[in-house]
Amino acid sequence: xxxxxxxxxxxxxxxxxxxxxxxxxxxxxxxxxxxxxxxxxxxxxxxxxxxxxxxxxxxxxxxxxxxxxxxxxxxxxxxxxxxxxxxxxxxxxxxxxxxxxxxxxxxxxxxxxxxxxxxxxxxxxxxxxxxxxxxxxxxxxxxxxxxx
Numbered sequence: 001x002x003x004x005x006x007x008x009x010x011x012x013x014x015x016x017x018x019x020x021x022x023x024x025x026x027x028x029x030x031x032x033x034x035x036x037x038x039x040x041x042x043x044x045x046x047x048x049x050x051x052x053x054x055x056x057x058x059x060x061x062x063x064x065x066x067x068x069x070x071x072x073x074x075x076x077x078x079x080x081x082x083x084x085x086x087x088x089x090x091x092x093x094x095x096x097x098x099x100x101x102x103x104x105x106x107x108x109x110x111x112x113x114x115x116x117x118x119x120x121x122x123x124x125x126x127x128x129x130x131x132x133x134x135x136x137x138x139x140x141x142x143x144x145x146x147x148x
Contacts, residue, residue, distance in 0.1 A: 001040060001041050001042075002038055002039075002040065002041070003017055003018070003038070003039060003041065005041075006041035006045070006046060006049075009046060010046060010049055010050060010053065012049075012053070016063075019063065020049065020052070020063055021039070023063055023064060023066075023067040024067055024070070025049075025052055025063060025066065025067055025070075026039075026045065026048070026049065027044070027045055027048055052066060
């Protein structure tokens with residue numbers, strides 16, 4: 001069926017279907033061998049657009065937001081950047097590995113050993129020790145007494 005009939009069945013406008021096509025939300029035209037003047041919509045195409053409309057209504061998002069969501073799911077680089085942003089603003093919890101790394105660094109500090117240097121640390125300088133604790137990288141002075 002042509003775009004006008006498809007739009008009527010979906011309860012939208014032909015212009016909105018063209019916009020969705022520009023955003024990459026419509027399945028690709030199957031017959032690339034010949035130049036297609038007018039896109040024809042099949043039942044599968046209508047079902048896809050109908051699912052898109054349901055998702056947009058359920059989550060109160062725009063077609064552009066849905067298109068970006070699909071991009072974030074499909075492209076690993078985009079996914080990683082969005083996940084990092086989510087961790088920074090507290091919407092995504094840090095992975096357990098980071099919690100374990102924190103505990104490891106804490107244990108090393110308590111033992112008076114320095115954790116491995118982090119490349120992102122300003123000036124490459126270790127953190128100053130808290131009052132009453134030895135500086136990072138130095139072992140506490142041994143009193144000569146053995147611990148039982």
